[in-house]
Amino acid sequence: MIERLVIFGATGDLTGRYLLPGLAALRAAGHLRDGFQLTGASREDWDSDEFRRWATAQLGRHAAGLPASARKAVVSSSGYRQVDVSDPAGVAAVVAGDGPVAAYLALPPKVFPAAVSALHEAGLPSGSRIVLEKPFGEDLASAMTLNRLLADLVPEQAVFRVDHFLAMTTVQNVLGTRLANRMLEPVWNAAHIAEVDIVWDESLALEGRAGYYDGAGALKDMLQNHLLQLLCLVAMEPPISLSERDLRDRKLDVLRSVRPLTEADIVRRTRRARYTAGRVGDRDVPAYTAEEGVDPARHTETFAEVELELDNWRWPGTIFRLRTGKALRRDRKEVAVRFRHVPHLPLGHSGEALPNVLRFGLDPENLALDLTGIGVHAHTLVPLRLTAQIDPPELPAYGRLLLDVLDGNAALSIRGDEAEEAWRVLIPVLSAWSKDLVPIEEYPAGSDGPQPRQRDGGKE
Structure with a gap:
């Protein structure tokens, strides 16, 4: 199981409304260990303390029914890095570390090509996975181009084009x-x-x-x-x-x-x-x-x-x-x-x-x-x-998707x-x-x- 998750676009609605509550649900159900690390990455000029305060507020709003201990554990495991997702050097600094990482692109679809290209140039640790939200591309041509970019980055089995409906x-x-x-x-x-x-x-x-x-x-x-x-x-x-x-x-x-x-x-x-x-x-x-x-x-x-x-x-x-x-x-x-x-x-x-x-x-x-x-x-x-x-x-649904990503189960x-x-x-x-x-x-x-x-x- 991968124990490092980086969310690019981490200050957006998707993270606050779904991804953070999904992680808290995983923690409450015993699927995340104490060594799990979450890194939020976005353009906002924040530091880790500001991100944790924001994450605490989002979890209080969207995951109030989960145990406070699970919410607190997710927040305490998190940090933040300001980054331009099209900058390979900045992206490399975010994904660097020991062991594989799951890179979640919580970004507008039009930004996917630039972000994937930056990840390719930065390099991902062996065994890493990449997650992309729908819609995948903006038309057939862009979807085909994006698939070619991903194929140069990681094996197909490590690409998670997620659709939370399936969960x-x-x-x-x-x-x-x-x-x-x-x-x-x-x-x-x-x-x-x-x-x-x-x-x-x-x-x-x-x-x-x-x-x-x-x-x-x-x-x-x-x-x-x-x-x-x-x-x-x-x-x-x-x-x-x-x-x-x-x-x-x-x-x-x-x-x-x-x-x-x-x-x-x-x-x-x-x-x-x-x-x-x-x-x-x-x-x-x-x-x-x-x-x-x-x-x-x-x-x-x-x-x-x-x-x-x-x-x-x-x-x-x-x-x-x-x-x-x-x-x-x-x-x-x-x-x-x-x-x-x-x-x-x-x-x-x-x-x-x-x-x-x-x-x-x-x-x-x-x-x-x-x-x-x-x-x-x-x-x-x-x-x-x-x-x-x-x-x-x-x-x-997002808890199930995140668990599949971290476990490497690509069926959904x-x-x-x-x-x-x-x-x-x-x-x-x-x-x-x-x-x-x-x-x-x-x-x-x-x-x-x-x-x-x-x-x-x-x-x-």
Whole structure:
């Protein structure tokens, strides 16, 4: 296990909100020993004492439920170095020391190439690992360039392209539920499943992230990485094992099977929109274009929806709908697997037999199955829902990811060819949207999003 972690960009929101609490959770669970060392590195003109005060405040805000002793241990193990991540000499001073180091780039994606190049010139101790946040690159060309830079720095097995969605309990339960239950896997195919909706709708608006979000948009921020990863887990063939190679190979198969989208497909099967002024719950939300730091001329979308089909034996004709949006009326974060209608209902029943839906709730984490049954009146069909709450995990998602990085378990990170293939799926969409082939719609903040289209996929 690596016992030195350097976080580049350590004074940002990612570190304060997720990485520090993740480390404190590891300490509380007994996964970090007393000799563990954390070094924060960033451009701010701080010293170690100032960083520790900041870290203490962040842990108090975002990890108050963890033991004070665990939080204190993380803070006391930390130090700070001011550094320009593009300066090899400064980077070399930060990573120098005894034994391997895990270098975590908690940085904007556009800075990754410069930081990786500086690490390459500085040199990393043998056995070191490098961690990169999503999105990996800004398009296919930049992802390929970044992969080449990383290949010159460390072996592929030492590169962790992390996506914290893969460490969420319910996301892993997508695989566990379908593969460990005899009654599900035989019907996990196009003959029985009409549609799969993979949704991450948020009531949160921009929340001060214009500097990053306006250059990315909903498609790059959520759909190209998080939601495509969920698609892989839902649609993949059963792997031989959950080892690094087997799991990643089957995920890559899914991405390679995505039917290429023509411009006509993109016009018909994709949507983009941005929110106007409105009210979400008890708060007024300004229009996206009025948010501080937003350039209205970019036409950045805050809502994106794409329908995909897979050209393989298991899924012909099933529609996979990926959707994400901000400033919506309610949070809806789930994978909804919609089964086809039954072929025949006995005569004499009133009411409608709705399709069965298996729902994997992502936040909060739960599992639900929508069925049809008999109501209080005989021969009357009514909807039924069976629900199960999932026990809280021992570690939060970022705690699990950090443990995998330190232990060298890359099964839940994304391999280089997989990262490139994910861009290939959506590059045609980005290209068509840049030509305005798909108009950008609008929806009021606090609504359910743009008006729904008439669906033409997944019909019986």
